[in-house]
Amino acid sequence: MPKGAIQPHLRVGMVHSSCPARCTCSFYGRIDGAALRTVLCNDPDTSLIPVNIPVDAIKLRVERTAVRRVPATAFYYLTELRYLWLTYNSISYVDPGSFYNLKVLHELRLDGNSISYFPWESLKEMPRLKTLDLHNNRLHNIPTDAIQHLSKLTYLDLSSNRLQTLPTELLDLxxxxxxxxxxSNTSQKIVLGMQDNPWQCVCRLSKLIETAKMTDTPVILMDRVLICVEPENLSGVLFQRVELDQCVKPTIMVSAKKITSTMGSNVLLRCDATGLPNPNLVWTTTNGALVDNTMQESPSEGVQWSIMSINGVMATDAGNYSCTAKNFAGKAIATITVEIAGIESTTIIIPTTASSGTASAGPTGPTATIITSSDQGENVRKLAADEKSQKIDASKSLRDMSIVEETSDSAVLLWTIDGMPSDSPLTVVYSPYGEEDIKDTVETTAGTGKVLLEGLVSGLRYSVCLVAKNTVGKDPCVDFYTLEIIxxxxxxxxxxxxxxxxxxxxLPLIALLLYKILGLYSQSSSSPPDPEELQNDSYVTFETITMKQRAMNSNSHPTPPQMWPRRPTQSESDRLLLCSRSSIDSHETYKSDSSRSEFLC
Incomplete structure (x- = not known):
């Protein structure tokens, strides 16, 4: 009994079979001869849930009253109650113990109230509940913990509330x-009322958006007109037309689907996932238990990887391990099987008499000795030795491995066989050099002698190995480079x-050169200059100096005539120009007739 519940022996006097005041009672019918009663309380002045409701009531309706609270164990004695309608009142608080002991209740309606928080954990007290109506209230969110209590519902109405998003786990039910x-089984249909809420159309709501787009689904929406309010770029857009950004369902892959290990060794299991937003990775065992010894990392946006370690492998560690990648858009699961070498049960038919450690195959048939890991005897060692002797050394049987016809995204692997059947299965394993966790495989047979490796990256070093079943020794490998795309x-x-x-x-140099060539050409092609023009253009006109005799005027000593240089002067301006005072020395003259000037213009 929940905390605050009234003990049954304290309420014996409160149990009545008559109809309570301000309520009306009517018979609903009979089951096994017993009358089924319905009770309706709709007096506007009623402010409390009636406490003297007949115990044989199967339907109770408290409608349009002033009731504000639903107290604990309000319906404790109504063990036959199947329908409880508390609609269009003023209820703002519902106690977690309100619905205690309603084991056969099928329908609970609380629509038209002011409930902002509903005690979802109280639903576990109603294991047969199929209908839950909470529309037209003030609910802001649905907690993730509530999902576990909604799995048996076939009708859930959350319309006309204040919900902006939903837990992604809700539609996972x-x-x-x-x-x-x-x-198409109609009995599996689920009716959901989600309209008239201020939906925020982000990745968290992606499953409801996808459901609104589906036409063939067991989830039926009461009203398919669901409209986004946020974000701003999607405001007013119908769910059927919404395309979400940064919302991609996860995809997952594992390094190997099956791993065989020896007792006492350490095993690492890895899975890689992509999706937006980044998916969360969880490891579980065969029975669904969570694995703790894990680690995960996100090297980039939209990429997540996780590693699970098993230290000191024991026989009990054999089994399936599942890696689940989950985000708001969905989830994906991959499984790795771990086997322990030497503990697999092997049945060998040995004709012998029944004795300890044998199992009889029939009254007259031979017995079968079952050799398992518990035997740990000579038979196990012999079987292992025989099996090993039948295996072929792969390094000697597969020879002359080479890579030909390399391109930027493909290459051809060649090999020859020696002592190995041509139909023996081969697995070609190749990966970028040093990245063994990212492997691609190609299945073929030994007799083909070649295989095409596709999907390679240009300019990258690769390592390729041939793995044959039932072989011993190191698998032959070869490295190569793909061509780089120019x-x-x-x-x-x-x-x-x-x-x-x-x-x-x-170009400017060529233009300058052409200009010079044209200039030279034009000068060479022009006529010789006119002497008259040349004289007019000259600064000074030079003339030929002639020699002329001049007698020295001396009365006492006559001298012979001397030759004086003289030139005719055409004009006074030319003479003055030649006798300009460009130099002090040129200005000095002698007045004496007996001596001549040192400088004569």
Whole structure:
């Protein structure tokens, strides 16, 4: 009994079979001869839930009253109650123990109230509940913990509240999100009322958005007109037309689907997932138990990886381990099987008499000795030795491995066989060098002698190995490089830039050279200059100096005539020009007739 509940022996006097005041009672019918009663309380002045309701009531309706609270164990004695309607009142508080002992209740309606918080954990007291109506209230959110109590509902109305989003786990309760196939069975239909809420259309709401787009689904929406309010770029958009950004369902892959280990060794299991937002990775065992010794990391947006370790492997560690990647858009699961070498049960038919450690195959048939890990005897060692002797050394049987016809995204692997059947299965394992956790495989047979490796990255070093079943020794491997793609467009762009620069430098030089050539050509082709024009253009006109005799005027000593240089002067301006005072020495003259000037203009 929940805290605050009234003990049954204190309420014996409160149990009545008559109809309470301000209520009306009527018979609903009979089951096994017993009358089924319905009670209706709709007096506007009623402010409390009636406490003297007949115990044989199967339907109680408290409608349009002034009731504000639903107290604990308000319906404790109504063990036959199947329908409880508390609609269009003023209820703002519902006690977690309000519905205690309602084991056969099928329908609970609380629509038209002011409930902002509903005690979802109280639903566990109503294991047969199928209908829950909470529309037209003030609910702001549905907690994740409430999901576990909603799995048996077939009708859930949350319309006309203040919900902006939903837990992603809610729609995981029903197909197709729970992994079950979608069928046309009407008994599996789920009715949801989600309209008239201020929905925030983000990735967290992606499953409800996808459900609104589906036409064949067991989840039926009362009203398919669901409209986004936020974000701003999607405000007013119907769910059927919404395309969410940064919302991608996870995809997952594992390094190997099956791992065989020896007793006492350490095993690492890895799974890689992609999705937006980044998925969360969880490891579980065969029975669904969570594995603690794990670690995960996100190297980049939309990529997540996780590693689970098993230290000191024991026989009990054998089994399946599941890696689940989950985000708001959905989830994906991958499974790895771990086997322990030497503990697999092997049945060997040995004709012998029944004795300790044997099992009889029949009254007259031979017995079968079952050799398991518990035997740990000579038979196990012999079987292991025989099995090992039948295996072929892979390093000697597969020879002459080589890579030919390398391209930027493919290569051809060649090999030859020696002592190995041509139909023996081979697995070609290749990966970027040093990245063994990212492997691709190609299945073939030994007799083919070649295989095409596709999906490679250009300019990268790869390692490829041939793995044969039932072989011993080291698997033969070879490394190679793919061709690097030359970016032709980038080279063309570089050449264009270089050519443009060369043109900018060379063209002016060519133009200058042509100009010089044309100038020389024009000078050579012109006529010789006219002497008269040349004289007019000259600064000074030079004339020929002639020799002329001049007698010295001396009365006492006559001298012979001397030759004086003289030139005719055409004009006074020319003479003055020649006798300009460009130098002090040129200005000095002698007045004496007996001596001549040192400088004569």
């Amino acid at each position: 029903w197909p197709p999100y729970n992994g079950m196939p979608v069928t 970016q032709v467009e980038d080279q063309n762009g570089l050449l264009l830039i270089m050519g443009t620069a060369a043109c900018i430098v060379v």
